[in-house]
Amino acid sequence: MGAVRKNNQFEILLVEDTPEHIETVVAVLHDNDYKIRIAKNWSAALTLLSKHQPDLILLDIYMPEMDGFELCKTIKSNRAFSSIPIIFLTARDDEESIRKGFELGAQDYVVKPFHGSELQARVKTHLKLKQQTESLQEANRELDSFCYTVAHNLKSPLLSINKLLEYLIADYRDRLDGEGQELAAIIQEKSVEVISVIDHLLEFSKMCEMPMQNEVIQLEQLFLDVYNELIQLQGQRKVQLKLKPLPDVTGDPVMMKILVANILSNSLKYTRDREIAAIEVSFSETENEYVFAVNDNGVGFDMRYSSRLFGVFQRLHSQNEFEGSGVGLAICQKIIKRHNGQTWLIGEVDKGATFYFSFPRQNEIKGEKDVKR
Ligand SMILES: Nc1ncnc2c1ncn2[C@@H]1O[C@H](COP(=O)(O)OP(=O)(O)OP(=O)(O)O)[C@@H](O)[C@H]1O
Ligand SMILES: [Mg+2]
Known part of the structure; x- marks a missing residue:
């Protein structure tokens, strides 16, 4: 299921420890009706993440008490959170930190001190992308489920056809000439093939639908x-x-x-x-x-x-x-x-x-x- 948003409001987790930067981000994003939660350290970030799955994370990567890169890696390597886009906030626009951020799975970055309009645009873009991805995933799931239903519903009439042909071949053998018997046998063979195709489709669909254990x-x-x-x-x-x-x-x-x-x-x-x-x-x-x-x-x-x-x-x-x-x-x-x-x-x-x-x-x-x- 796609994320269910309360009042259709996007939720953003801001991981930042400097009060001025927190103020700026909140002020910049204020007009967009986002729900912003703030974590000033590693454990607060993880607790908030577990309790309220955000739609986007703004992550300061250079904080005295924690390594933002490490946090980015932890989030991205966890299946439950890996699809949340991360925009990292960096005071250094050196190639090395930017490369590292992307390598660890972040989607974008903004260099501090940032321009309000730039931050706003990037946040908007990634929220939109996330929403589109979720709709596509939802559509895919519906398609998988449709495929499963079609295959499932086709299987029982096909099994009946196969059984009826078996009776026809056994009970009407004397009344069918050689050609008739041959045709009946071919139809039966084809029905077995179709049943096997359906079984394989069901097997495939099962992998899409099956709940996962960890x-x-x-x-x-x-x-x-x-x-x-x-x-x-x-x-x-x-x-x-x-x-x-x-x-x-x-x-x-x-x-x-x-x-x-x-x-x-x-x-x-x-x-x-x-x-x-x-x-x-x-x-x-x-x-x-x-x-x-x-x-x-x-x-x-x-x-x-x-x-x-x-x-x-x-x-x-x-x-x-x-x-x-x-x-x-x-x-x-x-x-x-x-x-x-x-x-x-x-x-x-x-x-x-x-x-x-x-x-x-x-x-x-x-x-x-x-x-x-
Ligand atoms: N180890 C391999 N060496 C050579 N060809 C391979 C190998 N693995 C897969 N293939 C090719 O990929 C195709 C698809 O593989 P896949 O496992 O989906 O189907 P399959 O083996 O033909 O049938 P089944 O559904 O029973 O596994 C195979 O038909 C074969 O042509
Ligand atoms: Mg195979």
Whole structure:
């Protein structure tokens, strides 16, 4: 749900410790009917953030008692608050602090002493952007929910058609000539195909609708467990799994298991012609996020068509070569998006493929449990 605003009033959290600056900001924004809450230190900022989710944060980055950059990082790495735009207020317009602010996820900055009209314009722009993003997200959610309803409602009549055809084939066998029997069999086969498409759509929609839990996940163990489950279904195969030490992440355990299962099942599927399949799971990190990589030495794919890969029912290999429905990666992308990360796939024909996903590093914020998402 988009943020519900009391009296349609935007709420701004001002994190600033200098009384004159507080006065100026309040005076500048006074006419716009914003609700402004003020935090003069780190803990007040976090408490206010947890109690009243603001639409925008104005953050002084140089304060004697706290590091505004650190606070910016903490806010941006927390899923509950990461979409709140931050405009940082800085007395220094040196490139280094501005770069650092943007790198930590802030959306904009204003240099002090600021011009009232500039601050006003920037605040207005970011509030408008946030509102537009929320409406788009709402529209997307409605679309997801519509997709789920359509798929769900189509499934039961399709199952009936399939059952009726089964009766027709069994009970009227004597009265149908060879061609009639063949046609009935083809119709039945097609109905099974459509039911399978519907099932995959439902599976995909479930990832959009499912409420998320937030738990610590031992990713390395998860990869190992899922791999052990999948390898048992692979028959006689030589597979070398190289699993580098991976950090724990915070996320939804059910979704993350589905993610890992989809990635590994692709790696196993597209390496199945290799004499020795090699799969390597590794990661790298930046200040804000981890990037996980699952590499295989399989058949790979042509990068010219890579933009299609994450679309529902999109496949780069034919059903004859490799079976599949083309929803696995769409599901992976949806799961990672819901964790505020990104997914991408790099491949080279006959050399293999690497699936990457980024995952924000989570910092706990006190009082976070009270925040409704
Ligand atoms: N590791 C990989 N190596 C080569 N191609 C890959 C790999 N992973 C995905 N692909 C390509 O991306 C396409 C989409 O993958 P996706 O997992 O969505 O579907 P799928 O594996 O075909 O079917 P399923 O829905 O059963 O997972 C695949 O059809 C394949 O062409
Ligand atoms: Mg797949």
